[in-house]
Amino acid sequence: HACEGLPVMPSNLYLDRPLELFCRYPKDLDTMVFQVTGRAGTTECDMVFTLEVRKAKSGKEDIRNAWAWQKVYQLISDHTRTQSLATLRELRQVGNTYGLRIPYKEELLSPSLKP
Numbered sequence: 001h002a003c004e005g006l007p008v009m010p011s012n013l014y015l016d017r018p019l020e021l022f023c024r025y026p027k028d029l030d031t032m033v034f035q036v037t038g039r040a041g042t043t044e045c046d047m048v049f050t051l052e053v054r055k056a057k058s059g060k061e062d063i064r065n066a067w068a069w070q071k072v073y074q075l076i077s078d079h080t081r082t083q084s085l086a087t088l089r090e091l092r093q094v095g096n097t098y099g100l101r102i103p104y105k106e107e108l109l110s111p112s113l114k115p
Contacts, residue, residue, distance in 0.1 A: 006070035
């Protein structure tokens with residue numbers, strides 16, 4: 001089963017802040033396992049979490065939108081590194097699918113990116 005968790009590189013963790021990850025997964029998935037690694041000073045941290053998604057409550061539109069914005073941020077980061085037209089196409093598609101007003105509007109409307 002293909003799952004996509006975002007952000008790939010979450011912000012720094014502090015005791016007073018939760019770790020927020022947004023994930024898309026197939027509807028028939030029962031259990032999801034993910035790993036979080038990091039460092040606290042010189043101490044290496046490695047945590048594995050198991051979620052029983054079949055028991056999870058259905059999410060609301062705000063969770064869907066949060067995932068979509070994380071996807072947009074990831075695609076912008078990917079485009080900054082690669083300058084890939086395919087990434088810009090995917091960015092346009094995510095924006096259209098989720099009704100988001102996203103950066104790179106001029107590039108997305110470029111004639112070279114039309115399907």
